[in-house]
Amino acid sequence: MFTHTGPDEKDAIARRQLIADQLAFCLKSRSPAGNASEVLGSQPRSLVNRILEFLTEHSYFVIENRDQVSNPSPPVAEKTRDSLRTRLTSCLSHILSRWPDPASFAYQVAETIRKNAIVESSHSTLDTSGPIGGNIANTWRLLDGVHRKTGKEPGNASFFTAFELLCSLTIWQVYNGDADAVSMLDELQSCYDLMINPSDGSKQHWAEVLIEVILSFIAKPSQLFRRLALQVFEIFAPEINSNGLSSMIKVLETKENLSGQDEMFEADDEDQSPSDVESDAASDVEEVEMAEANGVKHLSDDEAGSEAASEGAEDTDSGEEDDNNEELAEFDRKLAQALNTKPIDASANPNEDGPSSSDEDMDDEQMEALDAHIATIFRERKKAVSQKSQKKDAKETIVNFKCRVLEILDLFVKKRHSDLLTLELLLPLLTCIRTTTSSLVSNKASNLMREYSRLCKSKSLPPLPSKTSKKTTIRLLKAVHAEAALEASNAHSAACSQASLILVKILVAAGRENLGKVMKVYAKTMGTMLVDPECRVKMGFFTDWLNWCSTARPLPVPRGR
Numbered sequence: 001m002f003t004h005t006g007p008d009e010k011d012a013i014a015r016r017q018l019i020a021d022q023l024a025f026c027l028k029s030r031s032p033a034g035n036a037s038e039v040l041g042s043q044p045r046s047l048v049n050r051i052l053e054f055l056t057e058h059s060y061f062v063i064e065n066r067d068q069v070s071n072p073s074p075p076v077a078e079k080t081r082d083s084l085r086t087r088l089t090s091c092l093s094h095i096l097s098r099w100p101d102p103a104s105f106a107y108q109v110a111e112t113i114r115k116n117a118i119v120e121s122s123h124s125t126l127d128t129s130g131p132i133g134g135n136i137a138n139t140w141r142l143l144d145g146v147h148r149k150t151g152k153e154p155g156n157a158s159f160f161t162a163f164e165l166l167c168s169l170t171i172w173q174v175y176n177g178d179a180d181a182v183s184m185l186d187e188l189q190s191c192y193d194l195m196i197n198p199s200d201g202s203k204q205h206w207a208e209v210l211i212e213v214i215l216s217f218i219a220k221p222s223q224l225f226r227r228l229a230l231q232v233f234e235i236f237a238p239e240i241n242s243n244g245l246s247s248m249i250k251v252l253e254t255k256e257n258l259s260g261q262d263e264m265f266e267a268d269d270e271d272q273s274p275s276d277v278e279s280d281a282a283s284d285v286e287e288v289e290m291a292e293a294n295g296v297k298h299l300s301d302d303e304a305g306s307e308a309a310s311e312g313a314e315d316t317d318s319g320e321e322d323d324n325n326e327e328l329a330e331f332d333r334k335l336a337q338a339l340n341t342k343p344i345d346a347s348a349n350p351n352e353d354g355p356s357s358s359d360e361d362m363d364d365e366q367m368e369a370l371d372a373h374i375a376t377i378f379r380e381r382k383k384a385v386s387q388k389s390q391k392k393d394a395k396e397t398i399v400n401f402k403c404r405v406l407e408i409l410d411l412f413v414k415k416r417h418s419d420l421l422t423l424e425l426l427l428p429l430l431t432c433i434r435t436t437t438s439s440l441v442s443n444k445a446s447n448l449m450r451e452y453s454r455l456c457k458s459k460s461l462p463p464l465p466s467k468t469s470k471k472t473t474i475r476l477l478k479a480v481h482a483e484a485a486l487e488a489s490n491a492h493s494a495a496c497s498q499a500s501l502i503l504v505k506i507l508v509a510a511g512r513e514n515l516g517k518v519m520k521v522y523a524k525t526m527g528t529m530l531v532d533p534e535c536r537v538k539m540g541f542f543t544d545w546l547n548w549c550s551t552a553r554p555l556p557v558p559r560g561r
Helices: 009-029 043-060 078-098 102-118 131-152 154-175 179-196 206-218 223-239 242-252 258-264 274-293 306-339 364-416 420-435 439-455 467-484 490-510 514-531 539-552
Strands: 061-063 122-124
Touching: 009 043, 009 078, 043 061, 043 078, 043 102, 078 102, 078 223, 102 122, 102 131, 102 154, 131 154, 131 179, 154 179, 154 223, 179 206, 206 223, 206 242, 206 364, 223 364, 242 364, 242 420, 258 364, 364 420, 364 439, 420 439, 420 467, 420 490, 439 490, 467 490, 467 514, 490 514, 490 539, 514 539
Parallel strands: none
Antiparallel strands: 061 122
């Protein structure tokens, strides 16, 4: 049905589009039953692999010089390939979220690419004759080594499985035409070498390189790569060190404007192509349609946060609307001045006569000068609109990036809340809540702090093994109190209180003698609030402290009879 659709090219495109849709629907309707080992030999898995192989082969390779049955007639159009790639992306995203062993399916896609790349009956739509070919060849060797270790080292199976998933999907992304993915192949090779040979003299830990790869994935507006990053990070979270954590904190500190975007992303990087954006959007739409077809309303994580985002966006939208009205009024004034007419006024009487100019009153030179002047006004207006659009797009890019980093940090807190390293997140989270212009980012950061506070219970508090660690924690407590003194929102104040009490719990758990030092910090903050009008600490900050004191004081010893 796909290879021989009749001589008409338009009809062939429509038929093949329908087939691609049906294959994607068929794959998503197959779900694993039982655990991963039970699924390995089951029929649903075999069918999923066949669909993935078919979509991959016809998305990235031109099939020719095979038998008459296998050669597509007419040849597969580029529009059809784009549609197949969209469906393949959607299918992989579905597998990442629903199947217990997505790495094996990603490996199947990579193997299909390799198999078709070496046979004469098909040639790739990607030009691999240059340096990119060498990068891909090195990654094939890397993928083979990782795949072998997945079965031979059960203790590290999850590590190698996650790495196999990364390598497979990065190769696939190279064939999608992503220029960034080529450099990511080198980073994966470097990361793997450092992981296998940690004592090779390199000052960089392999987890630091891995974090950069993960950040490269979540910077892309795709649900597939967001899910990939979350799955991989959850496995490698125990290995993240201070430098890796700093890379994620740097994203939270980025300004939500054009300068921040230029700082975060290389200025000479090409923007994502419209086809990629359309592919990602189509992937998410398909998931919603599939869920609704089964009678379940499926809400993606991004959509789940859209309501919170819209609340904060209302004020911004109203401000932008005011700015638009002012700009339009200025544009109308300049245009009216050039034409010697009255500016447009909706409340004015349309029948009222006003000053006007007539073409008959102008000679040719005056008309040419007027045309040039009007053209300049319209160019300025177009430039202003373009700059405003760029600013808006830059803000959305950074906000989305921050939200995804916060999702990863949420995993980090859940895995490492009993580690002193996690305390490095406190001040950056508080600063992010105070400085962000997005309510969605503020809400996510506030929720993360609340979750951290909830997890810090007596049995899971990190120890303070030395006097140095105790002094460092006291200094951090003072810095949190200084942050609480800044003018900010109620959410910021609540987060400051939670961060402060996290540190209080850790210090008191390390020794009751630290309680006196903690009391001095709170007393100094309260004294500053009473005498310094610039100190904006809210009363709830001290109320939370007193509530904790009421639960932390030792119980009275009952008197004997």
